[in-house]
Amino acid sequence: MSHPDTGLGIDIGGSGIKGAPVDLETGEFTADRLRLPTPEHSGPAEVAFVIGEIVAHFPEALEGGLGITFPGVVQQGVVRTAANVDKAWIGTDAQALFSEAAGRPVRILNDADAAAVAEARFGAAKGVSGVVLLTTLGTGIGTALVVDGRLVPNTEFGHLQIDGHDAESQASSAARQRDDLSYEEWARSRLNRYYQVVEELLWPDLIVVGGGVSRKSERFLPHLDLRTPIVPAALLNTAGIVGAALSAAELKH
Numbered sequence: 001m002s003h004p005d006t007g008l009g010i011d012i013g014g015s016g017i018k019g020a021p022v023d024l025e026t027g028e029f030t031a032d033r034l035r036l037p038t039p040e041h042s043g044p045a046e047v048a049f050v051i052g053e054i055v056a057h058f059p060e061a062l063e064g065g066l067g068i069t070f071p072g073v074v075q076q077g078v079v080r081t082a083a084n085v086d087k088a089w090i091g092t093d094a095q096a097l098f099s100e101a102a103g104r105p106v107r108i109l110n111d112a113d114a115a116a117v118a119e120a121r122f123g124a125a126k127g128v129s130g131v132v133l134l135t136t137l138g139t140g141i142g143t144a145l146v147v148d149g150r151l152v153p154n155t156e157f158g159h160l161q162i163d164g165h166d167a168e169s170q171a172s173s174a175a176r177q178r179d180d181l182s183y184e185e186w187a188r189s190r191l192n193r194y195y196q197v198v199e200e201l202l203w204p205d206l207i208v209v210g211g212g213v214s215r216k217s218e219r220f221l222p223h224l225d226l227r228t229p230i231v232p233a234a235l236l237n238t239a240g241i242v243g244a245a246l247s248a249a250e251l252k253h
């Protein structure tokens with residue numbers, strides 16, 4: 001059997017759908033990432049079309065499998081929630097849809113879960129025992145729980161009800177921009193409250209902060225007052241793609 005050392009990862013986001021071939025041993029991209037805009041009407045059929053285009057662009061990268069992230073709960077390949085995307089996704093068998101578009105089996109998983117798989121293998125959660133909580137701060141708040149290196153899929157702690165609000169509506173990066181808060185204001189009010197509730201409920205050993213804003217972590221992490229160590233993600237914007245490819249490869253074995 002040939003060694004399946006390269007897989008293809010695709011990350012479905014609100015503004016772009018990004019794919020790259022991933023060296024499964026190192027987590028590095030083996031070719032430049034392809035980013036296509038998310039269609040304006042981003043229902044299942046439109047997104048499946050874009051997936052087909054990305055797969056066709058990297059025909060050589062599929063030996064290790066094809067993994068795709070989705071920004072909602074995905075149970076047994078079926079999308080269950082769509083907080084920040086077209087509601088037509090709810091109930092869609094994305095695994096069947098994307099497999100057909102790609103002409104091969106796919107693994108589909110939540111975007112934060114994919115990022116956590118990558119961080120646990122190559123990044124900020126590598127070798128960490130106990131409970132690691134990864135949170136992605138973007139349009140929404142994605143969360144992923146990794147226990148002794150093993151993912152507990154589909155946690156949705158971004159939707160905890162805190163002080164009468166859906167947590168992500170107050171503490172996400174989009175909420176910071178919407179409410180015109182500085183990074184420090186956001187950290188001291190919204191983020192600190194969010195993470196304090198989360199640490200009371202989960203008692204993680206480590207919190208990893210991902211999402212685009214983790215690139216600016218020095219602007220907000222120092223203003224948090226938590227008992228749990230909290231660190232920025234190491235893979236930044238590649239984590240979703242890398243984690244998707246790793247997850248697909250795992251499924252094949």
Ligand code: BGC
Pocket residue numbers: 070071072073081083084110111112136138140141142143156158168
């Ligand atoms: C969704 C999560 C997703 C997160 C980040 C939330 O609104 O419910 O499933 O991981 O946004 O995209």
